Amino acid sequence: MNVLEVRDLTIRFGRRPPAVDGISFSVGEHDRLGIIGQSGSGKSVTSLAIMGLLPEHAQVTGSITFNGRELVGLPERQYRGLRGDEISMIFQEPMTALDPTMRVGRQIGEVVALHHGEQKGSIHMEVLDWLGKVGIAEPERIADSYPHELSGGQRQRALIAMALANEPELVLCDEPTTALDVLVQRQILRLLDEQLRDRASVFVSHDLAVVREVCPRVAVMLEGRIVEEGEVEQIISDPQHPYTKGLIASARIDRVPRDQPLPSVADFYTGEAHA
Numbered sequence: 001m002n003v004l005e006v007r008d009l010t011i012r013f014g015r016r017p018p019a020v021d022g023i024s025f026s027v028g029e030h031d032r033l034g035i036i037g038q039s040g041s042g043k044s045v046t047s048l049a050i051m052g053l054l055p056e057h058a059q060v061t062g063s064i065t066f067n068g069r070e071l072v073g074l075p076e077r078q079y080r081g082l083r084g085d086e087i088s089m090i091f092q093e094p095m096t097a098l099d100p101t102m103r104v105g106r107q108i109g110e111v112v113a114l115h116h117g118e119q120k121g122s123i124h125m126e127v128l129d130w131l132g133k134v135g136i137a138e139p140e141r142i143a144d145s146y147p148h149e150l151s152g153g154q155r156q157r158a159l160i161a162m163a164l165a166n167e168p169e170l171v172l173c174d175e176p177t178t179a180l181d182v183l184v185q186r187q188i189l190r191l192l193d194e195q196l197r198d199r200a201s202v203f204v205s206h207d208l209a210v211v212r213e214v215c216p217r218v219a220v221m222l223e224g225r226i227v228e229e230g231e232v233e234q235i236i237s238d239p240q241h242p243y244t245k246g247l248i249a250s251a252r253i254d255r256v257p258r259d260q261p262l263p264s265v266a267d268f269y270t271g272e273a274h275a
C-alpha cells in the first residue's frame with residue numbers, strides 16, 4: 001500500500017476555473033516525489049489539501065488517502081492528531097511558520113510534548129538532539145534564541161527540526177529553499193536529502209534544478225493539471241509535453257552534468273541563464 005495516494009483531486013475556489021483539476025499521484029514508503037510548475041499552477045493548494053489546511057470555502061473533490069485512510073472530508077479534530085505527528089510540512093518562509101514571540105527551543109519542545117507528553121528534562125534533551133541532527137552548531141544557544149535572532153539558514157534548520165521531531169511518516173516540503181541564498185540553499189537541500197531518506201515525501205518547487213538534486217521522480221504541473229510524470233533524468237533527457245520541453249530548453253538543464261551548479265529556472269525568467 002502507498003503511504004500517500006491522491007486520486008482525481010480537484011480544488012475549486014468559487015466559480016473560477018479549478019485551481020487543481022483532477023490530479024492523481026502516489027508516494028510509496030521511503031519514496032520521494034517532486035512537483036514542479038510555475039507560480040499559480042496549483043502546487044501549494046495541493047500540499048495544503050493533503051495537510052487539511054485549505055480555507056473553508058475551498059471545494060475539494062476526489063480522494064487523498066494516507067496509509068489507506070481517507071483525508072478528504074476528515075473532521076478537523078481527527079486531522080489534528082495526524083498533523084505534525086504522522087504528516088508534517090516544511091514551508092518556504094520559516095519566519096511566518098515560527099512564532100516570533102517564543103524561543104526556538106520551546107517551540108520545538110511543544111511539538112515533542114504535544115505528541116509524546118514527556119517530562120520537561122527529557123523534552124529539552126530531545127530538542128537539543130534534534131537541533132544537532134539538523135546541523136545547528138550551538139544547540140543550547142539557538143534553543144534559547146528567538147526566531148529573529150537566527151539567520152535564514154538557521155531558521156530553516158529549526159523549522160526542519162520541528163517538522164521531523166515526531167518522526168512523521170510523510171513530509172511535505174513547499175519551496176523549502178526558495179527564500180535562501182544559493183550556498184545555504186545547497187546545504188539545506190543536502191540536509192533534507194539526508195533526513196528524508198527514511199520517510200515518504202513530496203517536494204514542491206518551481207525550480208527543476210532543485211528538484212533534480214533531491215527527487216528521483218517528478219510530476220510537472222501546468223494550470224492545475226499534471227501534464228507529465230516520471231523519472232527526473234528521463235524527463236530531462238526526453239521531455240514529452242511542450243511546457244516541459246520549454247522549461248528544460250530555457251534553463252539549459254539538459255546540458256549541465258548533474259553534479260555541477262545548475263542555472264535555475266528562475267535565472268531564465270530574469271534573463272541570467274542566457275548571459
Ligand SMILES: Nc1ncnc2c1ncn2[C@@H]1O[C@H](COP(=O)(O)OP(=O)(O)OP(=O)(O)O)[C@@H](O)[C@H]1O
Pocket residue numbers: 013019037038039040041042043044045046055206
Ligand atoms: N485561499 C484562496 N482563495 C482563492 N484562490 C486561491 C486561494 N489559494 C490559492 N488560490 C488560487 O489557486 C491557484 C493555485 O495557487 P497555488 O498557490 O497552489 O499555486 P502555486 O503553484 O503553489 O504557486 P506559487 O509557486 O506562486 O506558490 C491560483 O490561481 C490561486 O490564485
